Amino acid sequence: MARPRVRRHAEASELHLLGSPSGRIRLALLHLGRQQPSATEWGFRVLLQPGPHFGQIPGSLSLRLNTYSAGLRRGSWQPDWLWPVSLSPLCWARLQAARSAAYSAAYFLWLLATLALYAAGLKLLIDRFLPLDPMRRSLLFCFAFAYRPFLLDTAFNGQISAVGFFASSLVLCEDDKRRSFAAGLALSLCTYKPTLLVLLLPMLLVTRRFKTLFGFLAGASALVLCTTAIEGFDVWPVFIGKIFSFASHPVGAQTDSGPNLFRLVDLSSFSHLVHGGRSWPALVVLCGFGCSAFFFLFWMWVRSSRQSAPWNSLLWAATLTWTLLLNVFIGIYDSIVIVPSLVVTAGVLRHISPGPIRRAFTILWMLTLAGSWFTVMLAMTTGVQLLTLLYAALGVLQFAALWRLAASEPRSAHAAP
Numbered sequence: 001m002a003r004p005r006v007r008r009h010a011e012a013s014e015l016h017l018l019g020s021p022s023g024r025i026r027l028a029l030l031h032l033g034r035q036q037p038s039a040t041e042w043g044f045r046v047l048l049q050p051g052p053h054f055g056q057i058p059g060s061l062s063l064r065l066n067t068y069s070a071g072l073r074r075g076s077w078q079p080d081w082l083w084p085v086s087l088s089p090l091c092w093a094r095l096q097a098a099r100s101a102a103y104s105a106a107y108f109l110w111l112l113a114t115l116a117l118y119a120a121g122l123k124l125l126i127d128r129f130l131p132l133d134p135m136r137r138s139l140l141f142c143f144a145f146a147y148r149p150f151l152l153d154t155a156f157n158g159q160i161s162a163v164g165f166f167a168s169s170l171v172l173c174e175d176d177k178r179r180s181f182a183a184g185l186a187l188s189l190c191t192y193k194p195t196l197l198v199l200l201l202p203m204l205l206v207t208r209r210f211k212t213l214f215g216f217l218a219g220a221s222a223l224v225l226c227t228t229a230i231e232g233f234d235v236w237p238v239f240i241g242k243i244f245s246f247a248s249h250p251v252g253a254q255t256d257s258g259p260n261l262f263r264l265v266d267l268s269s270f271s272h273l274v275h276g277g278r279s280w281p282a283l284v285v286l287c288g289f290g291c292s293a294f295f296f297l298f299w300m301w302v303r304s305s306r307q308s309a310p311w312n313s314l315l316w317a318a319t320l321t322w323t324l325l326l327n328v329f330i331g332i333y334d335s336i337v338i339v340p341s342l343v344v345t346a347g348v349l350r351h352i353s354p355g356p357i358r359r360a361f362t363i364l365w366m367l368t369l370a371g372s373w374f375t376v377m378l379a380m381t382t383g384v385q386l387l388t389l390l391y392a393a394l395g396v397l398q399f400a401a402l403w404r405l406a407a408s409e410p411r412s413a414h415a416a417p
């Protein structure tokens with residue numbers, strides 16, 4: 001009985017992102033009430049190409065976007081280029097409830113869930129780190145919802161990054177409340193995207209947050225057990241094999257065969273995209289910058305036990321920022337976790353007297369918000385991913401703030417949990 005489950009998950013894990021070479025696609029919502037293919041088979045998105053089998057599409061419902069979209073199973077339609085996207089069994093098991101729903105209904109339900117998770121995470125962060133008056137609070141919500149990686153690349157495009165956003169927001173709040181085990185449970189929600197944990201888990205070990213680590217292990221174990229109970233043991237070899245198969249298709253080999261590099265924000269993808277980024281001098285500079293950032297972050301982890309709670313919250317924020325950069329594959333949709341980093345940084349900087357750091361932070365978050373709307377087009381035309389540069393500048397600023405805050409606080413400040 002396990003074989004059909006394996007085949008079903010293999011189909012889901014081999015979804016291909018399809019689109020035109022320019023990255024523009026037609027995404028149309030068909031009439032409500034008309035039966036459509038199951039939402040999980042279409043990846044909560046549908047790519048409409050001219051042809052009688054797609055039916056008549058009203059022109060007013062056809063939306064032309066500068067992004068790639070949606071999942072068709074292998075063999076449905078073969079464009080000139082494609083690349084695989086592996087769906088974690090942790091996600092696949094959670095999407096079973098929508099399997100029989102019409103596309104339009106499943107899409108809108110998923111959109112509402114995404115908006116709810118994003119709003120809930122924002123409320124947690126603002127209540128904890130930026131207790132503002134209602135006017136400023138509403139303005140902050142408007143800015144956060146106007147961030148293009150959330151609005152288009154996550155919500156409209158049907159990505160599941162809102163789960164990681166909510167989890168990271170909950171982790172920051174629970175850790176600041178010194179609820180270490182609860183913070184670990186919240187962090188376990190990020191197991192759907194292992195790349196989000198490449199720096200956070202080492203941080204737990206180095207900073208000796210063992211209660212948080214135990215909470216993470218407990219939550220991750222529960223998720224794995226539930227998924228196995230639903231899908232069976234055989235889904236894991238399929239998923240792990242698909243993950244390792246990515247090694248034979250390096251990201252940099254796709255610069256001329258798809259728009260994915262234009263929507264990646266990690267330093268590795270930045271070097272593949274920018275002109276001359278893979279030359280020896282450029283690689284030396286990039287590796288030197290990345291190693292310097294990691295070792296400084298590691299040094300901050302070691303010092304964390306002697307610092308105050310605001311300092312440690314800022315350390316969490318800096319670790320989130322550098323997670324997006326010191327990584328192998330971070331899509332622009334996953335970069336919405338920069339919003340918790342920005343909110344926490346803004347809250348902690350209130351403990352620092354006005355000066356260059358606070359002024360630079362104001363400029364950076366404004367540039368990040370505005371630049372998010374043309375960063376993909378800029379990357380396509382110039383080969384420079386603007387968000388990567390802005391995130392790197394934010395990470396450096398957070399290092400400067402950590403240094404400044406540590407120098408201004410007494411050693412007897414509240415210890416970290």
